Amino acid sequence: MxxxxxxxxxxxxxxxxxxxxxxxxxxxxxxxxxxxxxxxxxxxxxxxxxxxxxxxxxxxxxxxxxxxxxxxxxxxxxxxxxxxxxxxxxxxxxxxxxxxxxxxxxxxxxxxxxxxxxxxxxxxxxxxxxxxxxxxxxxxxxxxxxxxxxxxxxxxxxxxxxxxxxxxxxxxxxxxxxxxxxxxxxxxxxxxxxxxxxxxxTQFIAAHAVKAVERLHACLSQADVIGAMMIEGLQGSIKPFHNELHALRPFKGNLHVAQRIQRLLKGSEILEDHIDCERVQDPYSLRCIPQVHGASRNAWLHLKELLEIELNSVTDNPVIIDRNLTISGGNFHGQPLAMALDYTCLASAEIGNISDRRIYLALEGNSLGLPKLLMEDTGINSGYMILQYTSAALASENKGLCFPASADSIPTSLGQEDHVSMGSISGRKALQVIENVEKILAIELLTAAQAFEFRKPLKSGVFLDEIHKEIRKQVTFADKDRVFSEDIEKGIAMIRDKTLIKVIERVQKRENVAFQVAFSDDFEQY
The missing domain is CATH 1.10.275.10 (Fumarase/aspartase (N-terminal domain))
Incomplete structure (x- = not known):
């Protein structure tokens, strides 16, 4: 509350x-x-x-x-x-x-x-x-x-x-x-x-950073949920998320993500159904979710901490300390946030990058009971093949946007301002990358929901089952080709509306079960 x-x-x-x-x-x-x-x-x-x-x-x-x-x-x-x-x-x-x-x-x-x-x-x-x-x-x-x-x-x-x-x-x-x-x-x-x-x-830079903190947090929270649903669809292992493993490398973000995945998979019949299978380990895009999502969590936390210092600072010039002291200094320089926003660009892009890899993994048809391209009748139907083209294009575009704006400086003001931060570009790019990540996550959401469907009538944990039902209210199961861009737009709307987070909150209240772990998922507390 x-x-x-x-x-x-x-x-x-x-x-x-x-x-x-x-x-x-x-x-x-x-x-x-x-x-x-x-x-x-x-x-x-x-x-x-x-x-x-x-x-x-x-x-x-x-x-x-x-x-x-x-x-x-x-x-x-x-x-x-x-x-x-x-x-x-x-x-x-x-x-x-x-x-x-x-x-x-x-x-x-x-x-x-x-x-x-x-x-x-x-x-x-x-x-x-x-x-x-x-x-x-x-x-x-x-x-x-x-x-x-x-x-x-x-x-x-x-x-x-x-x-x-x-x-x-x-x-x-x-x-x-x-x-x-x-x-x-x-x-x-x-x-x-x-x-x-x-x-x-620095209010232009800082305002962009405020939006980056909000939107990236929503992406991170929902990426964990979508990743957990993909683990169920592909019959991934729960072992890489055990506390005993992450206690040996206790980065805050890693611990948090691993605990969230465990909570999402708790009570899953799907998980129990293949717990003794012969597969030794999963590909990195499943197995390393805590390490990759967690690293981006740590970057988000770093941005948030620096942003709060900036939001409560005096950043104009000159600064009137008192009647006897007026200082012409450099509190207006955007470097502190510029570098953090460049880091945020990279952290955001990596969430999209690993999401695209999971989408690709789901289409290969290498998981028992899961058809190639996530559709039974392929040949006449292309299934989910081309959705991954879009996620690949977006992931690649993000890589190009990851060059740090703060690495550049062009002198201005006839040399008086001879080192500048380019932080405004960092802020704009960060939001552009996050917007692309929202789209990639929407495609993974659709793909994971389709894979999840093939595990029925087995049930997952209470949270993922409820989330899948919510997705199906917006996007139906695809047994043949259709105009998938319409599905993607609905998926994007769900990501931007934080639908998955809202479902988790609703289930917590209805079932009287706890979900919060490590640092809170309630953005209002940040």
């Missing part, structure tokens, strides 16, 4: 990926407390004092990047902040999904509300209005190098504050100035440093 609060205090409470998603989806209200507002106003006052005194501080009364030695007069400081949003809005390509743009707003408010950025209270209140009213800015997907913050996407994200750019509102894309007019709002006049505070930061 989730203990997530109904309200979240920006700048004070600890944010997780689950919390950020809950706020973006309207399940948790994000608020700024009076205490945080005091800190915000105090930081804004320090910036105003710096401008009044004329002491040069980067981005407040100087130019940006290679123009950091160019002084800006007191009168021009506000023009400077408006101009930076306009000049840095250079994004291209498809717009990012609305939910990711909304997550960017949520994450930026949390960072700014900590009171180290010199942002005005009124500016944060306007951003909160956008979050609470689903007026989501349109943000192009390409253009960030992930170093001096996600400059281009964050600039587009905040153009609507000054009456520019576009927003998605009530299922329509409209000009921001039209929305402001309709709501009776005036465009904001940004104060000194506000523009820079808005666009300096």
């Amino acid at each position: 989730s203990t997530k609060p109904k309200t979240f205090l920006y700048g004070e409470d600890r944010m997780t990926a689950g919390t950020a998603l809950a706020i973006a989806r309207g399940k948790t209200a994000g608020l700024i407390s009076d205490e945080s507002r005091k800190k915000i106003n105090a930081s804004s006052k320090i910036v105003a004092d710096i401008v009044a005194e004329g002491h040069p501080v980067y981005g407040i009364n100087t130019g940006f990047g290679p123009l950091c030695t160019t002084s800006i007069s007191k009168e021009e400081t506000k023009i400077l902040q408006k101009n930076i949003l306009q000049s840095h809005s250079v994004g291209v390509g498809k717009s990012i999904p609305q939910e990711i743009a909304k997550l960017m707003l949520v994450l930026k408010v949390h960072a700014l509300a900590q009171g180290y950025s010199g942002i005005a209270e009124t500016t944060l209140d306007r951003i909160l209005w956008h979050i609470e009213n689903d007026a989501t800015p349109v943000v192009p997907s390409q253009g960030s190098v992930g170093a001096s913050g996600d400059l281009a996407p964050l600039s587009h994200l905040f153009l609507p504050l000054i009456g520019l750019g576009k927003v998605e509102y009530e299922n329509k894309t409209i000009d921001a100035h039209t929305l402001l007019e309709n709501k009776g709002f005036e465009p904001l006049e940004l104060g000194p440093k506000e523009g820079l505070a808005l666009i300096n930061g």
Whole structure:
């Protein structure tokens, strides 16, 4: 049972990926407390004092990047902040999904509300209005190098504050100035440093990482279940999942996956039916599920841990520590998440890779009682042969996407920003790979369900039997060829809807049996 609060205090409470998603989806209200507002106003006052005194501080009364030695007069400081949003809005390509743009707003408010950025209270209140009213800015997907913050996407994200750019509102894309007019709002006049505070930061990278944590977790949880169903269909051995083996190499992910597979197969008649067979060992794609799925689990856990540090950090520049200390540093550099997201790309791709191998294994017809291509009447029918072509294509595409974006760096800003993370590309690629994995898992789900059918009337464990029934509500047994793309689309929908996880939760409640092992399968706790 989730203990997530109904309200979240920006700048004070600890944010997780689950919390950020809950706020973006309207399940948790994000608020700024009076205490945080005091800190915000105090930081804004320090910036105003710096401008009044004329002491040069980067981005407040100087130019940006290679123009950091160019002084800006007191009168021009506000023009400077408006101009930076306009000049840095250079994004291209498809717009990012609305939910990711909304997550960017949520994450930026949390960072700014900590009171180290010199942002005005009124500016944060306007951003909160956008979050609470689903007026989501349109943000192009390409253009960030992930170093001096996600400059281009964050600039587009905040153009609507000054009456520019576009927003998605009530299922329509409209000009921001039209929305402001309709709501009776005036465009904001940004104060000194506000523009820079808005666009300096890693919220584009972090928002993609939030989605990666959620979607990869769902893939991992369901991959174990599908793998267990494939073990039943192919009459695989339970021995490789014994605790005694994994205690000798106790990686967290390995232990977790092995225990889950054991729980899923508990009480299986199918397993008992071939327990004394002559086969000595299974192919790696069955036998090494704990090691491969487990390694990807460990990578997921690593991303989650690093992401939580990032979500609760101040990542703009310069940072206003107090009246006497303003630091121009590098907290905006995306390298910490860029490398972790590249690792996530690989971890995700490997789940798809081993899934494709199990699909292929199921088609060979080498398991007693299982026909070649998973169909009795082949020749006139191709059976499940060509579904594996699609999983192979997707697995291969993922391999090409696994080159680490963070291994590259192209100097920008006339050499001032001479090492960049490319973390925005890491984030986008990670989600692209995960999307492909969802499709591969959907194909394995259909294949495993078809193989599982040939073991009837024997029963599996209570969880797998119930999951198979749920699959059959959507996709019937195939005794002859049909348009399998329609089946695949239904399978993809089940994976993305986390259907298998929901069935397990339902069986637990109905049968009053436990399933949770090792670290929890409830994403809301992360």
